[in-house]
Amino acid sequence: MLAGAGIACGLAAAFALMRLMASLLFKVTAVDPVTYLAASAGLIVTALLASYLPARRTASVDPHEALRLE
Numbered sequence: 361m362l363a364g365a366g367i368a369c370g371l372a373a374a375f376a377l378m379r380l381m382a383s384l385l386f387k388v389t390a391v392d393p394v395t396y397l398a399a400s401a402g403l404i405v406t407a408l409l410a411s412y413l414p415a416r417r418t419a420s421v422d423p424h425e426a427l428r429l430e
Contacts, residue, residue, distance in 0.1 A: 363407035367400050 374381065374396070382390040 363404060367403055371396060
């Protein structure tokens with residue numbers, strides 16, 4: 361959810377600052393959908409991996425043992 365909100369805010373900011381970006385980009389237009397999709401997909405994959413790996417590790421712990429240790 362947080363990654364989705366961050367991507368939405370980032371895309372809104374990118375569209376708002378499109379004129380500034382156009383002067384900084386070479387061989388890519390400021391409205392290149394492939395670039396926006398690739399960046400968004402990369403962020404989503406990173407967020408999924410960052411949350412999946414610790415969740416998998418936590419799911420493998422026996423709840424009874426974890427509570428007894430505390």
